[in-house]
Amino acid sequence: MAVADLLVAVCILYAALLFAVAWFAERRARxxxxxxxxxxxxxxxxxxxxxxxxxxYGAVGFAxxxxxxxxxxxxxxxxxxxxxxxxxxxxxxxxxxQRLTSIADLVxxxxxxxxxxxxxxxxxAVIGTTPYIALQLQSITLSFAAFAHTGPxxxxxxxxxxxxxxxxxxxTILFGTRSLDANHRHHGVMIAIAxxxxxxxxxxxxxxxxxxxxxxxxxxxxxxxxDAAGIAAPSGGGGRWLALIFLAAAAVLTLPRxxxxxxxxxxxxxxxxxxxxxFPLYLLGISLFVLPIAAAGLALLPQGSNPDLFVLxxxxxxxxxxxxxxxxxxxxxxxxxMIVVAALALSIMVSNHIVVPLWLRFRRDPAxxxxxxxxxxLRARRSAIAGVLMLGYGxxxxxxxxxxxxxxxxxxxxxxxxILPALLGAVYWxxxxxxxxxxxxxxxxxLWGYTLFLPSFGDSLLMPAGVIAExxxxxxxxxxxxxxxTGGDPLVHALVWSLGANALLFAGVSLVTRQDGxxxxxxxQFVDVFDRAPGPVAWSGGGAAAWxxxxxxxxxxxxxxAQALFRRAARGQGLSGxxxxxxxDFVEMLERELAGSVGAAxxxxxxxxxxxxxxxxxxxxxxxxxxxxxxxxxxxxxEEKSRELARTAEELRAANEKLTQISRQxxxxxxxxxxxxxxxxxxxxxxxxxxxxxxxxAAAELTRFAAxxxxxxxxxxxxxxxxxxxxVLENGRVSLNIEAGNLGxxxxxxxxxxVLAPGRQTLAIRRDTMRETVPIETDCGRxxxxxxxxxxxxxxxxxxxxxxxxxRVTAHRGMVDIDFIDNxxxxxxxxxxxxxxxxxxxxxxxxADAAGGAGLGLAICREVMxxxxxxxxxxxxxxxxxxxxxxxxxxxxxxxx
Amino acid sequence: MKGRExxxxxxxxxxxxxxxxxxxxxxxxxxAWAGQPDVRVAIYVFLVWAVLIGLAAWLARRLSRGAER
Numbered sequence: 026m027a028v029a030d031l032l033v034a035v036c037i038l039y040a041a042l043l044f045a046v047a048w049f050a051e052r053r054a055r056x057x058x059x060x061x062x063x064x065x066x067x068x069x070x071x072x073x074x075x076x077x078x079x080x081x082y083g084a085v086g087f088a089x090x091x092x093x094x095x096x097x098x099x100x101x102x103x104x105x106x107x108x109x110x111x112x113x114x115x116x117x118x119x120x121x122x123q124r125l126t127s128i129a130d131l132v133x134x135x136x137x138x139x140x141x142x143x144x145x146x147x148x149x150a151v152i153g154t155t156p157y158i159a160l161q162l163q164s165i166t167l168s169f170a171a172f173a174h175t176g177p178x179x180x181x182x183x184x185x186x187x188x189x190x191x192x193x194x195x196x197t198i199l200f201g202t203r204s205l206d207a208n209h210r211h212h213g214v215m216i217a218i219a220x221x222x223x224x225x226x227x228x229x230x231x232x233x234x235x236x237x238x239x240x241x242x243x244x245x246x247x248x249x250x251x252d253a254a255g256i257a258a259p260s261g262g263g264g265r266w267l268a269l270i271f272l273a274a275a276a277v278l279t280l281p282r283x284x285x286x287x288x289x290x291x292x293x294x295x296x297x298x299x300x301x302x303x304f305p306l307y308l309l310g311i312s313l314f315v316l317p318i319a320a321a322g323l324a325l326l327p328q329g330s331n332p333d334l335f336v337l338x339x340x341x342x343x344x345x346x347x348x349x350x351x352x353x354x355x356x357x358x359x360x361x362x363m364i365v366v367a368a369l370a371l372s373i374m375v376s377n378h379i380v381v382p383l384w385l386r387f388r389r390d391p392a393x394x395x396x397x398x399x400x401x402x403l404r405a406r407r408s409a410i411a412g413v414l415m416l417g418y419g420x421x422x423x424x425x426x427x428x429x430x431x432x433x434x435x436x437x438x439x440x441x442x443x444i445l446p447a448l449l450g451a452v453y454w455x456x457x458x459x460x461x462x463x464x465x466x467x468x469x470x471x472l473w474g475y476t477l478f479l480p481s482f483g484d485s486l487l488m489p490a491g492v493i494a495e496x497x498x499x500x501x502x503x504x505x506x507x508x509x510x511t512g513g514d515p516l517v518h519a520l521v522w523s524l525g526a527n528a529l530l531f532a533g534v535s536l537v538t539r540q541d542g543x544x545x546x547x548x549x550q551f552v553d554v555f556d557r558a559p560g561p562v563a564w565s566g567g568g569a570a571a572w573x574x575x576x577x578x579x580x581x582x583x584x585x586x587a588q589a590l591f592r593r594a595a596r597g598q599g600l601s602g603x604x605x606x607x608x609x610d611f612v613e614m615l616e617r618e619l620a621g622s623v624g625a626a627x628x629x630x631x632x633x634x635x636x637x638x639x640x641x642x643x644x645x646x647x648x649x650x651x652x653x654x655x656x657x658x659x660x661x662x663x664e665e666k667s668r669e670l671a672r673t674a675e676e677l678r679a680a681n682e683k684l685t686q687i688s689r690q691x692x693x694x695x696x697x698x699x700x701x702x703x704x705x706x707x708x709x710x711x712x713x714x715x716x717x718x719x720x721x722x723a724a725a726e727l728t729r730f731a732a733x734x735x736x737x738x739x740x741x742x743x744x745x746x747x748x749x750x751x752x753v754l755e756n757g758r759v760s761l762n763i764e765a766g767n768l769g770x771x772x773x774x775x776x777x778x779x780v781l782a783p784g785r786q787t788l789a790i791r792r793d794t795m796r797e798t799v800p801i802e803t804d805c806g807r808x809x810x811x812x813x814x815x816x817x818x819x820x821x822x823x824x825x826x827x828x829x830x831x832x833r834v835t836a837h838r839g840m841v842d843i844d845f846i847d848n849x850x851x852x853x854x855x856x857x858x859x860x861x862x863x864x865x866x867x868x869x870x871x872x873a874d875a876a877g878g879a880g881l882g883l884a885i886c887r888e889v890m891x892x893x894x895x896x897x898x899x900x901x902x903x904x905x906x907x908x909x910x911x912x913x914x915x916x917x918x919x920x921x922x
Numbered sequence: 923m924k925g926r927e928x929x930x931x932x933x934x935x936x937x938x939x940x941x942x943x944x945x946x947x948x949x950x951x952x953x954a955w956a957g958q959p960d961v962r963v964a965i966y967v968f969l970v971w972a973v974l975i976g977l978a979a980w981l982a983r984r985l986s987r988g989a990e991r
Contacts, residue, residue, distance in 0.1 A: 092959060103945065110939060111939050257962075257963050263950075302982055303979075313968070
């Protein structure tokens with residue numbers, strides 16, 4: 026009795042420790058200092074809730090009975106986690122983007138937020154998990170019994186079980202229902218689970234080390250013992266080995282508690298990268314010493330000892346009470362962590378998918394009913410936790426703890442594995458329909474119950490032994506464990522039939538039924554979760570008043586949270602008040618937010634009642650749904666690209682045209698420049714020949730010829746100077762001589778020079794000297810060169826009878842415009858773009874010949890003005906040829922660089 | 923240059939996709955020894971397991987260093 030008291034005291038102390046750790050973690054997280062609570066290591070450790078008491082005690086029993094088969098339970102999950110990149114990552118991403126609260130929520134949400142599917146999965150999960158919880162209670166009772174050496178091994182004291190169940194209910198309610206939002210991580214629970222994960226691994230490894238090096242006498246003898254025990258190979262046929270690996274892989278995906286820790290409690294997708302190898306490593310560590318312990322137990326303990334308790338009885342038999350106590354705590358940890366997380370996950374499912382929908386159904390108008398829906402949901406969740414634990418306890422009492430641990434665990438696994446086809450279809454098959462999922466799940470569930478679950482009770486009221494043996498009404502081909510005359514291992518038999526029918530019906534019915542709009546929408550959001558922006562696809566729902574939405578949200582999220590959410594949304598829409606416009610985007614976001622608390626189906630139903638948009642029309646949805654949207658985006662991308670191409674082609678064509686023109690200009694110039702060079706050259710040659718060959722020239726004639734040669738040389742020099750000048754200007758190597766001056770003076774000087782220069786005609790110049798008085802700071806010499814050029818041009822080209830040039834000065838802020846306007850016929854429009862190009866004058870060759878000049882003047886002007894920070898351009902529409910020189914009043918020494 | 927870069931990301935991704943299949947193939951092998959208990963079978967399974975964990979760790983590091991998809 027004293028031993029039992031000691032155990033109770035240890036358990037209470039340990040539980041107190043867990044409470045303290047959970048409370049501490051919650052407090053840290055609330056204060057925002059819980060960064061390490063969300064580390065990948067903690068995430069991996071919480072995943073180990075997969076290893077329950079069934080692992081801790083049962084694996085050794087499993088190995089003692091069926092050899093290497095126990096490993097399959099860990100190899101399956103190992104393979105699943107190796108597939109994290111394409112499987113788990115997708116699940117976690119979907120879970121986050123859809124704010125999923127449970128596996129039932131996932132299935133229901135994907136298949137059009139179906140209530141029926143949610144209920145089906147929830148019921149399946151509850152029925153599948155109940156035996157499992159019973160198993161944990163049984164293991165605790167058994168370990169108590171083994172420790173206290175009281176009574177037979179099976180049975181123990183049910184009193185222990187009920188106290189444990191009650192204690193765990195309190196723990197789960199305290200730390201599991203603090204917040205309504207299921208997406209809000211349960212830091213307290215998770216950190217306690219992580220701690221328990223460490224305890225159970227350490228305990229099992231400690232027992233293993235003791236067995237190998239303490240009892241067996243080293244590694245070699247331990248291996249020999251395993252060989253001798255004959256447990257180092259898969260039992261039976263290969264079918265069972267593969268079926269078990271498959272079953273465990275399916276279970277790690279579909280067990281509600283595994284979905285809870287893997288997807289719902291995941292804080293960061295990147296943690297998966299660590300868990301992908303760390304969790305298999307944990308599993309390897311946990312199963313490493315199972316074989317030696319089983320072999321030693323079989324060899325050392327008396328015949329008929331329960332192999333499920335070797336972990337405990339081996340140290341006890343060797344009088345290592347401390348180690349045994351540690352092992353006991355390890356088993357206790359395994360059992361309690363499983364129960365807590367399973368109860369948490371199931372309570373969320375039950376409250377969100379059964380209680381809330383029922384409540385909604387009985388209260389027609391949730392928006393106007395007074396009261397806080399949160400208390401309803403939280404109360405439902407708390408009662409569900411207690412209910413689930415009571416169910417487990419009831420099952421335990423009812424079956425009297427007879428079945429071996431391993432077989433109960435496998436029955437549970439096979440039950441929840443029925444969700445697998447719907448789950449995989451939900452994530453990978455866009456065409457899977459709700460009807461298919463319902464048909465598959467229902468068939469699988471029924472066959473599992475018929476072929477595995479009910480027969481597991483042995484002779485019971487639900488299925489008497491006679492029915493199991495003979496078939497219902499004596500129909501032999503309906504025998505539960507020999508459907509249609511098939512036989513073999515009952516587990517494999519049940520698995521093949523239930524999952525086979527499930528998958529076939531799921532696929533078959535999906536192929537012949539159609540999706541409705543919402544389903545189609547959800548399908549594309551699930552299957553293409555990696556390809557789309559996280560934002561939801563919105564549709565134009567009915568007009569819900571923002572106020573009604575706020576009232577409803579307050580009752581689910583709480584007043585502060587709801588008001589803050591609405592305020593944020595209003596800010597996001599650029600509104601100043603606290604109420605956002607109920608745009609489709611906002612309503613969709615709100616629904617998602619609510620789904621995090623009450624599940625997708627319930628949230629959808631509530632929003633729908635308010636918005637009045639009872640059914641979204643299929644056309645509308647198709648228009649926004651994935652495929653169309655993608656195609657539209659793609660085609661708009663194409664259009665954009667083709668527009669861009671057209672633009673580029675246009676630019677290329679223009680550039681080509683200009684290049685051709687310039688090339689033509691260059692050719693023309695070359696011929697022009699040759700001509701220009703040739704004419705003076707010819708005269709120089711002719712006159713110098715006369716000078717050379719004629720001996721009797723008069724002195725006056727001699728002087729005249731020499732003067733002619735001199736003039737022609739000057740003309741050549743000028744031409745070459747111009748060319749040189751232009752090339753210097755164009756290369757930006759000109760050095761400016763910036764000085765202060767007066768615009769009037771510059772014009773005056775230019776006019777003087779230009780008018781005095783020899784020319785054919787006289788040009789009347791009209792100026793307004795008053796307006797010319799503008800102080801400037803520039804290179805006056807260069808500016809004067811430009812002006813001279815323009816005036817000379819007017820003199821040369823103005824074809825009016827009485828040529829006249831108007832010089833008009835207009836001062837702006839910081840700039841001065843100087844216009845040179847003559848009364849001739851102007852420059853033809855076609856040539857205006859070209860006159861500033863080099864050698865442009867060549868185009869109008871006939872006039873040019875008459876005027877004389879290489880056509881470099883305007884090109885030089887343009888370069889000069891550019892250097893001075895100004896510009897020169899043709900001014901159309903003012904009568905004759907008009908040029909506007911624009912000059913900054915203060916030239917920065919731009920070209921000086 | 924760019925081709926090589928995406929190649930460097932795609933290879934580990936493909937390997938990560940194939941790894942579970944490779945693991946399954948390796949774990950199917952013990953079926954051949956079903957009913958013939960020999961401790962070497964157990965050692966084989968654990969060795970394969972350890973190798974898979976090592977590969978997964980290496981790939982996970984490569985993949986998480988690459989940009990998120």
